[in-house]
Amino acid sequence: MPHALIVAHGQPSDPIPAEQALAAYAAEVDALCDGVTVHSATLAAPGIFEQRMAELTDDAVIYPLFMAKGWFVTSALPKRLAGRNLRILDPLGVDPDLPSLVAAALRDTLHENRWTAEETDLVLAAHGSGRSRNPSAVARTFANDLAQHLPFKSMHLGFVEEPPSIAEAAAGLSARALCLPYFACNGGHVLDDVPQDLNAAAFKGLVTPVVGELPRIKHHIAATLSHLLHRT
Structure with missing residues (x-):
């Protein structure tokens, strides 16, 4: 086998x-x-x-x-x-099918909450890097591709290790918002950094599983x- x-x-x-x-x-x-x-x-x-x-x-x-x-x-x-x-x-993260798969998963979440994408804000919480532009470039490309599949009211990209922060990206949004942790696994950043930044932003929306756990x-x-x- x-x-x-x-x-x-x-x-x-x-x-x-x-x-x-x-x-x-x-x-x-x-x-x-x-x-x-x-x-x-x-x-x-x-x-x-x-x-x-x-x-x-x-x-x-x-x-x-x-x-x-x-x-x-x-x-x-x-x-x-x-x-x-x-x-x-x-x-x-570079799988060409990833944006459409994530879009389908987000549609499921929207449907469960009786929301539409057009009235929902999305926060993408990504890792980023202080040393390399590659991680943030991949996240930005994913965000652009995802936007072609789902017309969210707004989309905000924030990072753990570079600006803008996740707290900045999530600030000022209503309760009708989703946060998608753009990570492959549940690790320290997902369990600690992302919740801390969302709390700092007084984020009232829903947090989905990380991309890899969908x-x-x-x-x-x-x-x-x-x-x-x-x-x-």
Whole structure:
């Protein structure tokens, strides 16, 4: 049976909870896959990535659960392969289907609350970076693409690590607003920084799951892995 390894950054200061959370995530994707065994490893948990990689056959693929095709995906991850010729797929954040999938998930949320996009404000809470423009560029491209699928009343993009902040992006909005954390996994930024900034902005709207935790996304990853590994 073909194998796939879902890889995320993890939490260097406390690696075990993030490792366990990713394992649960991979188990959900595995259950949705057709004839593919899905494993997981964070880069931050000592020795776990190398252990999982040693268990993979040469036809296995690595799926980066990242929002940008940045340093971790293009440099750190290949170096950790230590000469293994395993195929690294494009990360979640640059998947061309992502805007339409997220738009469908947001439509579900709007429908559940009997809101329309035209009367709802959207805050995209993203990571950003003080060192590289790539993460914010990916987030801005996603925001522009998402706007082509859903005509929100307004769309505001804020970052954890660069201006404008999430607090600035979320300030002054009514209760008819959504905040979408533009992250692949639930980590420290999602659990701590995003809520703190929303509280600082007195945000009264609803906060959705992070992009990677949306059910449609898990189904899409499973379908992508199943199709790819059965085709090759």
